[in-house]
Amino acid sequence: MTLADQLAAVVAQLRRSTVQVRGRGAAAGSGSGIVWKPGVIVTNAHVATKGFTLVEPADGSVREARVVASDPRRDLAVLGVDTTGLTPADIAPAGTLRVGSLVLAVGNPFGLSGAVTTGIVHKLSERRRRTRLILADVRLLPGNSGGPLGDAAGRVVGVNAMILRGLAAAIPSDVVERFVREAQLAA
Amino acid sequence: MDTLQMLSDNLADAVDHAAAWVVAVNARPRIAASGVHWRPGVVVTTHHTVRREEDITVTLSDGRTVPATLAGRDAATDLAVLRIDGSGVPPASFAEPGSLKVGHVVLQVGRTGSAGHSASFGVVSTIVGPWRTWRGAEIDQLFQLDLAIHDGFSGSPLVDSQGNVVGLNTSGLLRGTPAALPLSVVNRVMDALLTKGRIARGYLGVGLQPVEVPSALGGKLDPPRRTGLIVLAVDADSPGGRGGLQLSDVIVAVDHQSVADVRDLLALLAPERVGSTVAVEVLRGGTPHTIRVTIAERPTR
Structure with missing residues (x-):
């Protein structure tokens, strides 16, 4: 496979597990989400607003979601959704990233489904040898919030959460995994 | 291993290779600027990021912060040269001069403190020259880059896909847009600053x-x-x-x-x-x- 074909395959893999997340009604904001495991979609707390949340996968279906857990401090939310027919993402620990590693962001800016941007890891913000935040030199737009940051193998390494001085700031997959486990225990 | 993963590893290897001789120059309030350990004991950075001439320190890749003295600065080419005790950290490795072409993939590797290095990725957009800077220096070449400017851009090295230096980055010569001075210009100005401390114009x-x-x-x-x-x-x-x-x-x-x-x-x-x-x-x-x-x-x- 050529480099271009491989890139297209990696993008397709990430898009399969990316959904659009929005509130009900015209005024509701929208963002992105990741099919983390069967029945579980992960997004940012600032995307999963209270009340009804709708999830739209790339297959065109619209599914109702329930906010199972939301933590504004970590800016993460777990949605309970019927994920029948959807492919959960392949998750890799963020520790596999190095400064300079190729990364891809997939999301729904302006309601565009599955928009892709690429770049490299700019900096890894660490605390006690654990990655706290991934800063990537990748262009993000507000609708990217809650969407995946993927690696060169199409695995999800983080959840895009905000734009920090022109850099994409993503929550490492390990932090997300811990949050999902806590949410499921509590539920 | 697939080629995309190889490209990713190659980029991270190039960044690692370069990070060993990228330093942080503490010569202005708040955030430090990047610099390059160009030769043993000699650090090159940008003139516009050196805001004081005394009490300058340099943070090395091994985390140590050492005192530095300003050997000279040249506003016209936006370059400044510092002397440090550089023992223990390697000096930069360089690409063949003149090897860089429009479209080449390049990386910028910066350091703004003791908390690791940073990188961004882009391509050489155009090569202009001979060219006269807005402050009157005649330089043979300037690389214009398609690369995002983040903290630590100015004074950082522009490196090729092998991690070897091809130029010194500055946002101070093209109205805040990303550019890099070629090795020939940096070497000429650095030699003059090391011997005379300034360039008379x-x-x-x-x-x-x-x-x-x-x-x-x-x-x-x-x-x-x-x-x-x-x-x-x-x-x-x-x-x-x-x-x-x-x-x-x-x-x-x-x-x-x-x-x-x-x-x-x-x-x-x-x-x-x-x-x-x-x-x-x-x-x-x-x-x-x-x-x-x-x-x-x-x-x-």
């Missing part, structure tokens, strides 16, 4: 704009002149001011050479002309005058 101390000289006036001159430079500002305590240049004088020739452009005049202000006296022909109120001006050295700031 000629200076008149006047603000000029090109104008057309009406043929009724220009035709009267011998030889006739069609173009000139009108004086829009004069610093009284400058060579031009002391020599007697006045606002609205129109400079038509210097040492009998016509001047159509500010560049023509800057070309006459080369380092070897400092201290020499030139005959400046002006039109003042329509009447030709010749004024003698002694070219002085451009102030460092």
Whole structure:
């Protein structure tokens, strides 16, 4: 496979597990989400607003979601959704990233489904040898919030959460995994 | 292993390779700027990020912060050179000069403190040159980059896909847009700064704009002149001011050479002309005058 074909395959893999997340009604904001495991979609707390949340996968279906857990401090939310027919993402620990590693962001800016941007890891913000935040030199737009940051193998390494001085700031997959486990225990 | 993963690993390897000799230069309030351990004990950074000349320190890749002394700075090329005790950290490795072409993939590797290095990715957008900087330095080449500027960009190395230095990054030469000086320019300026501490450049101390000289006036001159430079500002305590240049004088020739452009005049202000006296022909109120001006050295700031 050529480099271009491989890139297209990696993008397709990430898009399969990316959904659009929005509130009900015209005024509701929208963002992105990741099919983390069967029945579980992960997004940012600032995307999963209270009340009804709708999830739209790339297959065109619209599914109702329930906010199972939301933590504004970590800016993460777990949605309970019927994920029948959807492919959960392949998750890799963020520790596999190095400064300079190729990364891809997939999301729904302006309601565009599955928009892709690429770049490299700019900096890894660490605390006690654990990655706290991934800063990537990748262009993000507000609708990217809650969407995946993927690696060169199409695995999800983080959840895009905000734009920090022109850099994409993503929550490492390990932090997300811990949050999902806590949410499921509590539920 | 697939090629995309190989590309990713290759980029991260190049960043790792370069990070060993990228330093943080603490010479301004708040955030540090990047620098390159160019030669053993010699750090090159950008002039505009060095905001103080005393109490400068450099943070090395091994986390140590060591004192640095300013060997010299050159505003015209936006370069500054520091001396450090660089034992224990390797100096930079360089790419073959002239190997960089438009479209080449490049990386920027920066350091703004002891908390690791940072990188961004892009391509060489255009190569311009020979080119004169807005502060009057003549340089043979400048790389314009398609690369995002983040903290630590200026003073950081531009490296190729192998992690070898191809240039020094600065946002100070092209109105805040990303650019890099080639190795030849950095080496030439660094050598001059290490031996003399500065680069002398000629200076008149006047603000000029090109104008057309009406043929009724220009035709009267011998030889006739069609173009000139009108004086829009004069610093009284400058060579031009002391020599007697006045606002609205129109400079038509210097040492009998016509001047159509500010560049023509800057070309006459080369380092070897400092201290020499030139005959400046002006039109003042329509009447030709010749004024003698002694070219002085451009102030460092």
